[in-house]
Amino acid sequence: MKALTESLLERLSKAGVEYADVRVEENEGTTIRVAGDEHPEIQAARTAGYSVRVLDGGAWGFAAGQRIDSAGLDEVVARAVAMARATAAFSRRKIELAPSAVVRDRWVTPVVKDPFKVSLEEKIGLLKSINRALQGKYVHLTVAVYTESRQKKILATSEGSFIEQDLTECGGGLGVFATDGHDVQRRTYPAMDFGDIGSSGFEYFENLNLVGEAPRLAEEAERLLFAKPCPRKTTTVVIAPRHMLLQIHESAGHALELDRAYNYEKTLSGGTFLDPKGLGSYRYGSDLVNITADATFPTGRGTFGYDDEGIPAQRVPMIENGILVNYLSSRETASRIGRPSTGAARADAWNHVPLVRMTNINLEPGTTSLEQLIGEVDDGIFLDTPKMWSIDSLRLNFQFGTELGREIRNGKLGDYIKNPTYSGITPCFWAGCDAVGDRDTWKMTGIGSCGKGEPLQFGVRIGHGAPVTRFRNVQIGV
Numbered sequence: 262m263k264a265l266t267e268s269l270l271e272r273l274s275k276a277g278v279e280y281a282d283v284r285v286e287e288n289e290g291t292t293i294r295v296a297g298d299e300h301p302e303i304q305a306a307r308t309a310g311y312s313v314r315v316l317d318g319g320a321w322g323f324a325a326g327q328r329i330d331s332a333g334l335d336e337v338v339a340r341a342v343a344m345a346r347a348t349a350a351f352s353r354r355k356i357e358l359a360p361s362a363v364v365r366d367r368w369v370t371p372v373v374k375d376p377f378k379v380s381l382e383e384k385i386g387l388l389k390s391i392n393r394a395l396q397g398k399y400v401h402l403t404v405a406v407y408t409e410s411r412q413k414k415i416l417a418t419s420e421g422s423f424i425e426q427d428l429t430e431c432g433g434g435l436g437v438f439a440t441d442g443h444d445v446q447r448r449t450y451p452a453m454d455f456g457d458i459g460s461s462g463f464e465y466f467e468n469l470n471l472v473g474e475a476p477r478l479a480e481e482a483e484r485l486l487f488a489k490p491c492p493r494k495t496t497t498v499v500i501a502p503r504h505m506l507l508q509i510h511e512s513a514g515h516a517l518e519l520d521r522a523y524n525y526e527k528t529l530s531g532g533t534f535l536d537p538k539g540l541g542s543y544r545y546g547s548d549l550v551n552i553t554a555d556a557t558f559p560t561g562r563g564t565f566g567y568d569d570e571g572i573p574a575q576r577v578p579m580i581e582n583g584i585l586v587n588y589l590s591s592r593e594t595a596s597r598i599g600r601p602s603t604g605a606a607r608a609d610a611w612n613h614v615p616l617v618r619m620t621n622i623n624l625e626p627g628t629t630s631l632e633q634l635i636g637e638v639d640d641g642i643f644l645d646t647p648k649m650w651s652i653d654s655l656r657l658n659f660q661f662g663t664e665l666g667r668e669i670r671n672g673k674l675g676d677y678i679k680n681p682t683y684s685g686i687t688p689c690f691w692a693g694c695d696a697v698g699d700r701d702t703w704k705m706t707g708i709g710s711c712g713k714g715e716p717l718q719f720g721v722r723i724g725h726g727a728p729v730t731r732f733r734n735v736q737i738g739v
Contacts, residue, residue, distance in 0.1 A: 293381075432465055
């Protein structure tokens with residue numbers, strides 16, 4: 262990989278471009294799915310390749326390939342350079358890059374138990390044990406999922422940076438579906454898409470304790486079959502961490518992507534209501550709302566050593582005491598607001614160009630205990646686990662549904678509620694945040710996928726940390 266990188270850089274140096282970087286990657290991964298007592302479904306994949314990105318005439322050019330002979334390398338470099346120069350002829354604004362330190366380093370995901378050294382038999386055995394624990398009179402279908410991946414990558418730039426990274430991740434989850442012949446209800450755990458993935462080893466999957474959690478999830482799925490429907494009213498909602506991750510992802514994470522603010526994604530993934538003119542002054546939410554981008558958090562799925570431009574992983578406040586203070590940015594977009602990059606330029610594969618993507622976008626914990634969060638509510642609803650979601654292209658108007666609801670009456674959890682939904686307008690909703698759970702209620706969750714870009718990039722690694730959180734004056738049951 263190193264020799265290939267150096268060979269590409271040598272060719273680029275002769276091309277006379279303003280700036281160039283090279284990414285060389287090898288990826289492998291396996292996903293195992295066991296439904297009930299059926300035979301396991303095993304999907305394994307390995308890919309390898311490289312890409313070249315050049316800046317010339319104030320415009321980007323990008324090309325990727327897998328041929329490593331001289332002709333193949335020449336063709337990729339020539340294609341990237343030609344694209345930059347052709348684009349420059351039509352560009353209205355020349356691209357500038359925020360400064361970056363020269364880095365020569367190697368970063369490896371901390372791993373206790375290498376998932377690739379655990380036998381297939383042990384993994385399948387654990388998944389079968391999870392399914393056996395998902396029992397009940399009305400249980401119709403059970404699913405257990407395990408996933409692992411490893412990414413070896415090198416980034417080298419014409420400025421002199423040379424960075425090697427070995428990124429490992431592991432995780433999984435379960436799903437249970439119950440039916441009485443008239444209705445179907447589901448519970449998934451730890452989160453949507455049957456899973457939680459972390460930058461870690463096999464120990465991450467083991468620590469999810471899916472066998473231990475399975476009976477509770479099966480019972481909840483059955484209880485929901487006979488639960489009352491969600492009422493339509495304005496009330497107080499208390500949201501569990503495994504659903505807060507979706508609220509953060511959709512109404513905060515995407516809204517904080519700086520390329521959206523400059524309409525780079527307008528016709529693809531949309532824009533954002535957060536205008537850079539409001540940096541340092543725009544009120545996003547109540548004083549209790551503190552949202553950070555933290556690519557350094559141990560085991561977070563959005564954790565790494567360096568982004569795909571060689572910017573070190575960092576912990577950066579985005580929303581501070583309810584005020585917009587920064588964006589997720591790349592070197593290109595950061596230069597437009599006169600700030601350094603926040604290290605969020607990332608591609609989901611070797612043949613895709615880096616975009617501004619989330620890392621670990623977290624709602625920081627507050628000081629309120631779980632007992633207080635619920636005990637101070639006379640009439641409200643407790644919500645857990647995403648089921649459906651919809652949000653407009655500016656990340657303003659949203660409607661979310663959850664798998665599970667519980668009434669809150671006089672400070673105590675009460676009856677189950679099926680198919681609960683709630684809606685709102687992002688800054689109004691976050692302005693209603695009047696209590697944020699303490700560290701004991703806080704959980705980090707790695708999500709399975711997030712789409713952005715053209716061609717669509719689904720596989721970027723993202724995590725969200727959140728505590729149990731309370732919001733007043735929320736419309737439910739719409």
